[in-house]
Amino acid sequence: MNIIETEQKLREISELALKLAKKQGASSAELSLNKGAGFSVEIHKGNVDKLEYNRDQGLSLTVYMGQHQGSATTGDLSPQAIEDTVKAACNIAKFTGEDEYTGLADADLMATQIGDLDLYHPWDLDTAQAIDLAKNCEQIARDFDARIVNSDGSSISTYSGIGLMSNSHGFTGVIPSSRHSISCSVIGQEPGKEDMQRDYWYSSSRLNEKLESVEAIAKKAAERTLKRLNAQQLSTRQANVLYSPEMARSIVSHFTSAIAGGAQYRKSTFLLDTIDKKVFPDFIHLHEQPHISQAFGSRYFDREGVATKDRDIVADGIVQDYIMNSYSARQLGLKTTANAGGIHNLTLDSTGQDFQELLKMLGTGFLVTELIGSGVNSMTGDYSRGAAGFWIENGEVQFPVDEVTIAANLKDMFKNIVAVGNDVDYRGGTRTGSILIEGLTIAGS
Amino acid sequence: MTCFLFRSSLTASESNKKMVTYMTQSILQQSKQHLLDPAGITESQLDQVFSYMQGADLADLYFQSTRFESWMLEEGIIKNGSYSIDKGVGVRMVIGEQTGFAYSDEITFDSLSALAKAASAIGKSGQTAKVKAWQAREKNNIKQLYATDSPLASMTEDEKIALLNLADKEARAASPYVQQVIANIAGVHEHILVADNEGNLSADIRPLVRMNITVIVEKDGKRESAGTGGGGRFGFDYFTQADRIREYANEAVRLALVNLEAVAAPAGSQTVVLGSGWPGVLLHEAIGHGLEGDFNRKGTSAFSGRIGEKVAAKGVTVVDNGTLDNRRGSLSIDDEGTPTNCTTLIEDGILKGYMHDKLNARLMGVESTGNGRRESYDHLPMPRMTNTYMLAGEQDPQEIIASVEKGLYAVNFGGGQVDITSGKFVFAASEAYLIENGKVTRPVKGATLIGNGPDVLTKVSMIGNDLKLDTGVGVCGKAGQSVPVGVGQPTLKIDGLTVGGTEVQG
Numbered sequence: 001m002n003i004i005e006t007e008q009k010l011r012e013i014s015e016l017a018l019k020l021a022k023k024q025g026a027s028s029a030e031l032s033l034n035k036g037a038g039f040s041v042e043i044h045k046g047n048v049d050k051l052e053y054n055r056d057q058g059l060s061l062t063v064y065m066g067q068h069q070g071s072a073t074t075g076d077l078s079p080q081a082i083e084d085t086v087k088a089a090c091n092i093a094k095f096t097g098e099d100e101y102t103g104l105a106d107a108d109l110m111a112t113q114i115g116d117l118d119l120y121h122p123w124d125l126d127t128a129q130a131i132d133l134a135k136n137c138e139q140i141a142r143d144f145d146a147r148i149v150n151s152d153g154s155s156i157s158t159y160s161g162i163g164l165m166s167n168s169h170g171f172t173g174v175i176p177s178s179r180h181s182i183s184c185s186v187i188g189q190e191p192g193k194e195d196m197q198r199d200y201w202y203s204s205s206r207l208n209e210k211l212e213s214v215e216a217i218a219k220k221a222a223e224r225t226l227k228r229l230n231a232q233q234l235s236t237r238q239a240n241v242l243y244s245p246e247m248a249r250s251i252v253s254h255f256t257s258a259i260a261g262g263a264q265y266r267k268s269t270f271l272l273d274t275i276d277k278k279v280f281p282d283f284i285h286l287h288e289q290p291h292i293s294q295a296f297g298s299r300y301f302d303r304e305g306v307a308t309k310d311r312d313i314v315a316d317g318i319v320q321d322y323i324m325n326s327y328s329a330r331q332l333g334l335k336t337t338a339n340a341g342g343i344h345n346l347t348l349d350s351t352g353q354d355f356q357e358l359l360k361m362l363g364t365g366f367l368v369t370e371l372i373g374s375g376v377n378s379m380t381g382d383y384s385r386g387a388a389g390f391w392i393e394n395g396e397v398q399f400p401v402d403e404v405t406i407a408a409n410l411k412d413m414f415k416n417i418v419a420v421g422n423d424v425d426y427r428g429g430t431r432t433g434s435i436l437i438e439g440l441t442i443a444g445s
Numbered sequence: 446m447t448c449f450l451f452r453s454s455l456t457a458s459e460s461n462k463k464m465v466t467y468m469t470q471s472i473l474q475q476s477k478q479h480l481l482d483p484a485g486i487t488e489s490q491l492d493q494v495f496s497y498m499q500g501a502d503l504a505d506l507y508f509q510s511t512r513f514e515s516w517m518l519e520e521g522i523i524k525n526g527s528y529s530i531d532k533g534v535g536v537r538m539v540i541g542e543q544t545g546f547a548y549s550d551e552i553t554f555d556s557l558s559a560l561a562k563a564a565s566a567i568g569k570s571g572q573t574a575k576v577k578a579w580q581a582r583e584k585n586n587i588k589q590l591y592a593t594d595s596p597l598a599s600m601t602e603d604e605k606i607a608l609l610n611l612a613d614k615e616a617r618a619a620s621p622y623v624q625q626v627i628a629n630i631a632g633v634h635e636h637i638l639v640a641d642n643e644g645n646l647s648a649d650i651r652p653l654v655r656m657n658i659t660v661i662v663e664k665d666g667k668r669e670s671a672g673t674g675g676g677g678r679f680g681f682d683y684f685t686q687a688d689r690i691r692e693y694a695n696e697a698v699r700l701a702l703v704n705l706e707a708v709a710a711p712a713g714s715q716t717v718v719l720g721s722g723w724p725g726v727l728l729h730e731a732i733g734h735g736l737e738g739d740f741n742r743k744g745t746s747a748f749s750g751r752i753g754e755k756v757a758a759k760g761v762t763v764v765d766n767g768t769l770d771n772r773r774g775s776l777s778i779d780d781e782g783t784p785t786n787c788t789t790l791i792e793d794g795i796l797k798g799y800m801h802d803k804l805n806a807r808l809m810g811v812e813s814t815g816n817g818r819r820e821s822y823d824h825l826p827m828p829r830m831t832n833t834y835m836l837a838g839e840q841d842p843q844e845i846i847a848s849v850e851k852g853l854y855a856v857n858f859g860g861g862q863v864d865i866t867s868g869k870f871v872f873a874a875s876e877a878y879l880i881e882n883g884k885v886t887r888p889v890k891g892a893t894l895i896g897n898g899p900d901v902l903t904k905v906s907m908i909g910n911d912l913k914l915d916t917g918v919g920v921c922g923k924a925g926q927s928v929p930v931g932v933g934q935p936t937l938k939i940d941g942l943t944v945g946g947t948e949v950q951g
Contacts, residue, residue, distance in 0.1 A: 084530065096526055441947045445713075
């Protein structure tokens with residue numbers, strides 16, 4: 001894919017779509033376009049299980065006729081399809097109701113300084129090389145220990161593309177980006193036993209040079225699987241819980257969902273009207289940093305073209321502002337926080353302890369390394385999820401645990417956070433270390 | 446791998462009674478006209494495309510076009526609607542266990558040729574080519590499970606909007622505590638055409654609609670929310686029949702009000718009675734995914750190699766049935782062109798069979814069960830469930846509840862998830878009550894139930910005579926692909942399932 005030509009082509013499509021929208025009677029319009037390509041290989045027991053070529057493109061358009069809104073999307077970017085899509089969106093706007101809060105974000109909020117976030121680094125990798133790399137990764141994990149009896153697949157994927165956002169204020173922003181990943185998942189079993197356990201590890205980055213080595217990924221996957229063998233159920237009890245960094249991210253996300261503008265104006269949240277309220281202990285600081293070079297959530301502008309900026313979401317345990325686009329902000333009588341389309345890199349500051357220190361702080365309790373199910377009631381904050389991990393006594397691992405649930409109310413869980421580790425997982429848009437929370441109920445045998 | 450199921454539905458529904466029709470010449474002709482004719486693609490050109498994939502154990506071209514429309518109401522206003530068109534072709538070549546796959550949104554002979562060459566990169570290991578000319582064999586004798594009319598055209602825009610306004614009105618009329626009503630409808634009309642390397646040419650035209658109503662209630666400073674809905678393979682007019690919208694609205698409001706009164710759920714292992722219908726999510730998670738052919742061919746499922754073994758109590762029979770008229774999970778043919786079946790998974794407690802697509806069936810030396818499904822042309826087919834349910838037993842549901850001294854009666858659920866390899870699964874109750882001395886008493890807060898797939902059904906001690914299927918809003922996720930599915934079961938008593946409440950029993 002030639003990135004310069006592609007950008008030019010997307011700009012032309014964008015201009016055409018906005019022009020057609022105006023012609024169809026739209027008073028304003030906004031759109032996003034994307035085009036990209038890549039491939040993935042998946043290896044199972046030394047064989048290529050799947051080799052998939054990906055090629056994606058699409059237009060997503062919203063038009064406004066006064067205070068009436070209509071949307072349409074298409075995967076076909078031919079001039080005829082663009083015209084049909086514009087007409088479809090305009091047709092819908094004729095039937096939607098008048099909504100005083102709808103419309104583009106204010107023109108004076110549009111991003112004007114758009115720097116280079118260094119997000120675009122295509123990987124010069126052919127499929128044969130990718131196959132070798134993934135085979136190698138899987139082989140190392142399978143050879144790691146005799147108790148690794150099977151593989152759930154090792155894979156490599158690479159994708160690069162370009163996204164464009166524009167609107168009838170005259171804003172156009174372009175984001176070229178790439179994403180590569182290597183993953184490995186293996187299955188362990190003790191000799192003579194039926195019980196199998198699976199675990200995995202993966203690395204992902206915008207730069208292939210920054211991926212962990214296949215050796216490191218394979219070793220972590222195998223070690224994680226082996227540690228889970230002979231897992232036991234716990235008896236039902238109250239316990240303190242340490243969430244590993246990969247799982248701790250979900251605690252942050254339950255909080256951000258609860259302070260999302262949509263949840264606030266619909267009153268569908270257990271944290272209603274919480275600006276300036278204390279939700280966490282004093283030492284909790286959560287902030288958004290949209291301009292980190294090479295990070296997954298980095299953006300100079302959101303989906304509405306609004307300029308993003310560094311901001312505190314929680315300071316000294318107190319909620320500073322919600323997570324809003326222009327629509328939910330108008331509903332709430334507030335100002336957009338440039339979160340149309342999502343959050344741009346969240347960091348939960350560490351309280352300074354490393355993982356070993358957190359285990360000592362936990363003393364006796366449950367280290368959670370996997371969660372399943374979606375048992376969170378967003379209206380009440382009631383929390384109940386399936387969990388697996390390790391039982392800890394005197395700061396040391398005693399045995400692996402599975403088939404239990406952990407439950408509490410999120411409001412209490414937020415208040416009862418005791419520490420945030422410095423063992424940060426950088427693989428996603430939320431950066432946090434392990435989180436130690438007191439007073440959950442474990443249900444088991 | 447873990448797989449999950451979503452939902453938001455509740456009440457009883459019957460599928461529309463339609464006359465049985467057979468896939469006529471016209472379905473195949475309509476699909477060809479729609480997918481091949483615009484680019485002037487001929488059968489001899491398809492022949493040429495397959496010639497790039499000689500040596501394939503399995504190869505297919507999957508042409509698809511989808512039209513989707515949705516409308517959303519909130520705060521009494523039709524806030525937005527959306528329309529989308531997607532069209533493309535996926536080309537797959539399989540040699541042994543290896544699959545090569547490429548797709549494009551461009552349906553032209555040139556793009557097909559390029560895709561076939563890309564997909565065949567998998568086979569660059571010197572296989573000898575089977576020299577056999579591809580010749581189209583049109584498959585026409587397939588039982589058609591739904592009408593082919595576009596649900597999008599089944600009503601005018603004003604009529605579709607009227608459905609949402611009615612939902613709003615009914616929900617607000619149901620209780621003075623209703624603060625917010627969010628209602629949406631969505632419809633899809635899909636044409637598919639599958640050409641495989643054996644020369645089969647199969648087509649399907651699929652309608653699918655759904656409606657969801659979510660309400661937020663507030664009483665004495667406490668707020669709760671609940672949702673219901675339904676749908677299936679027919680037009681939007683389904684929602685105008687039998688007072689359906691009022692039923693959905695009343696049910697959503699009832700459920701939200703019940704939860705306002707809920708007390709903390711008990712924690713730990715207890716006797717659980719599951720209601721009929723949507724609680725069949727248990728079967729989907731606990732055993733359904735574990736019986737999909739891909740996991741078993743690879744030996745990664747907790748059920749691998751266990752055919753013929755006892756995995757459930759006597760009297761437990763579970764099927765996956767893609768042949769029910771008009772159901773959300775039903776398909777006349779799967780996405781590989783195989784007619785769907787009613788596949789017995791467990792019969793009287795004994796594990797009978799897995800669900801297969803063509804690839805896994807061939808590698809395991811059996812026939813495809815018609816479970817090869819894919820989210821769209823840009824995804825590979827995999828073994829997936831259709832409508833999965835347990836057959837009825839003989840017990841009166843009231844007797845089942847009366848038999849429990851102390852336990853939980855769980856009648857509605859959110860979603861569920863399963864770890865295929867360990868067999869551990871969860872499903873989250875959203876409406877549940879305590880059973881005390883054989884009587885249903887107080888409502889308890891939602892809680893996650895957790896168990897082990899291979900042995901949970903061995904603990905089934907009573908099976909109700911009230912088999913019911915869900916109302917038609919299930920979405921199953923596996924390996925990044927979502928497909929519509931159905932579930933169902935009669936009332937069931939399970940002796941010992943872990944309930945993830947907060948209340949530790951003294």
